[in-house]
Amino acid sequence: MEEKANGVHQLKLMTTITNKYPTFRDENLKTAYRWLEGRRHDDGxxxxxxxxxxxxxxxxxxxxHPGGRDWIQLTKGTDITEMFETHHITTKAENLLPKFRVREATQPRNVRITFKNDGFYRTLKRRxxxxxxxxxxxxxxxxxxxIDSLLxxxxxxxxxxxxxxxxxxAVACALCVNWTVISAHNYFHQKNNWRMRLFNLSFLSYREWRISHAMSHHHYANSLLDLEISYLEPFLCWLPNPEIKGVLQRYGSWIYGPIVYAMICLGELIRRVVETIKTGKSSIFADDLIAFAIPTFMYFVDSSSLLNVLKLWTVVIFVASFAFGLIGLNxxxxxxxxxxxxxxxxxxxDFGVYQIATVIERSDVTGSHLFAxxxxxxxxxxHMFPTLDHxxxxxxxxxxxxTCNEFETVHRQSSWLRHIIAQHRQLARVEPRTYDPRAKFP
Known part of the structure; x- marks a missing residue:
């Protein structure tokens, strides 16, 4: 949006995509279900x-619902605009909507991301x-x-x-677990299928990640609504906020960051157990037992030493978690x-421009089906079309x-090594910047 000052058109800027500070964001125990509850407070x-x-x-x-009941059931009382737009490329769902319409909302949208018909995202989606x-x-x-071969x-x-x-x-096994879990992420964005459950191999939960990743991070990356940002605070703080980022968070994280990576999988299990105890509502489901398939198989191979099996499995879990963090956070x-x-x-x-603003592509995996x-x-x-297979x-x-050329928006790329180095620079950064969609990546 542009405003006129002294006869000159100036771009109007903002520093956050929400009108309200997200309810429950700063609670000590951050959970996917609490995030949804906060949305019910804020979304109108x-x-x-x-x-x-x-x-x-x-x-x-x-x-x-063809994609499965959870997508609809979980989101009652929330604004599902971004999810509806990105999960339905054809007009079939849009044509069904009028029969379920109740009335106009009484409040403006809390999220200031747009989907104008002549904007970037809808133009691209039509194409x-x-x-x-x-x-x-x-x-x-x-x-x-x-993914079947990796399994x-x-x-x-x-x-x-x-x-x-x-x-x-055991390390080789761990790397394959990590790659299987990342590949399973391709499937939990889609309608219910058995491969999405492979995400649970390392104590992660496809149920939780359908909320924290598919509903939160995918639509509101790097914002106050991004659970993948808030989950790791105060240990890893990527937002350039000097009020919450002391010297330890800015530079100490360069040293203890790898420990955080190694604790991601086990940490999620601990968080869900604590959530279950605290709320009295179980966050543990039968398909979480999938994580025990590997040690159970190991024990059947050699039942003479349970301790040895547990040692090897511990290596698998922590190395897989470290690799997942190293790849995912970079x-x-x-x-x-x-x-x-x-x-x-x-x-x-515009939603599409926002996604481009929050992404720099890894150039070293582009073009390879396996690596992608x-x-x-x-x-x-x-991010823009999550239900399409990778x-x-x-x-x-x-x-x-x-479409990028027509809208003067730059799709940026860099190597993984540069991502790793720059990620640590971002952890240390506290000075705000201005994003220019037309700026060339240095």
């Missing part, structure tokens, strides 16, 4: 489902919609083959690690040139770059 959905400025009653549609029938769908089967490698290396009492082979989002809440961006920013699937590659397009995203780059 009035106990219904909000999409743009209208309220809908989707109660009768919960069981019929993707037109392109979908022409896409080669065979890479979807390749994705399935990759097989997990148990093959687990067998060998126990058979030869080898910590080196995947796309934390360089000083990327927007973080506190920096300045154009007011009422196992290293959170094709990150920007995945394997077919590369076919969208021509129209994506065409």
């Amino acid at each position: 959905a009035e106990g219904l489902w909000r999409i743009h400025d209208s309220l809908y009653d989707l109660t009768d549609f919960v069981e019929r 993707v919609r037109d392109k979908l029938p022409e896409l080669d769908k065979s890479p979807i089967q390749t994705s399935n083959l990759i 097989g490698a997990v148990f093959a290396f687990a067998f060998l690690a126990v058979k030869y009492n080898s910590y080196l082979l 995947a796309a989002h934390h360089q000083p040139e990327i927007y973080h809440s506190g920096d300045k961006i154009p007011d009422e920013i 699937l196992t290293h959170f590659g094709d990150h920007c397009l995945h 394997g077919i995203l590369p076919q969208l780059y021509p129209i994506f770059h065409q």
Whole structure:
């Protein structure tokens, strides 16, 4: 949005994408379900489902939702605009909406991200919609083959690690667990399927991550609404806020960061156990037992030494967690040139432009199906169209770059090494910056 000052058009800027500071954000125990409860306080959905400025009653549609009931059931009382836009590329869902409409919302949207018909995102989505029938769908089967092969490698290396009492082979097993879990992330964005449950192999939970990642991080990356930012505070603080970032958080995190990486998986289990005890409502489900499939298999291979199995499994869990953190936290989002809440961006920013503002692509995995699937590659397009399999995203780059050129927005890339170095610079940064969508990446 531009304003006129002394006859000159000036871009109006903002430092946060929300009108309200998120309810419950600063509680000591941050959980996915508490985040949803905060949204119910802030979104002006009035106990219904909000999409743009209208309220809908989707109660009768919960069981019929093609993607699974959880997406609808969990979000009652919240604004689901971003999720509705990104999860429905065709017009089928949009055409169904009028029959569920109740009335106009009485409050303006809390999130200042826009979806104008002539804006970047909807222009790109129309082009993707037109392109979908022409896409080669065979890479979807390749994705399935990759994750199935990785799962097989997990148990093959687990067998060998126990058979030869080898910590080196346990590390190999851990790396395969990590890559399997990251690949499973491709599937929990989609309608319910068995591969999404492989995300639970290392004590992570696809149920929790459908909220913290798919509903929170994907739409509001690097903002106050991003649970993947707030979960790791005060240990890792990426937002440029000098009031919460002391010297220890800014520079000590360079040293203890790897310890945080190694604790991500076990830490999530501990957090969910504490949440269950504190709230009296279980955050542990039957499919969480999937995490015990590996040690159980190890024990069947060699039941003579339970202690030895536990030692090898401990190596698997902590190394897998470290690798997950190293890849995930250096995947796309934390360089000083990327927007973080506190920096300045154009007011009422288009959703697609916002995603570009919060991402610098990993250039070293682009173009490889295997590396993209196992290293959170094709990150920007995945944020915009999360339900599309990673394997077919590369076919969208021509129209994506065409749209970037038309809207004078730069899709940026850098190497993984630069991401790692810049992520530590971002941890130390407290000075706000101004994001210019047209600026070339240095």
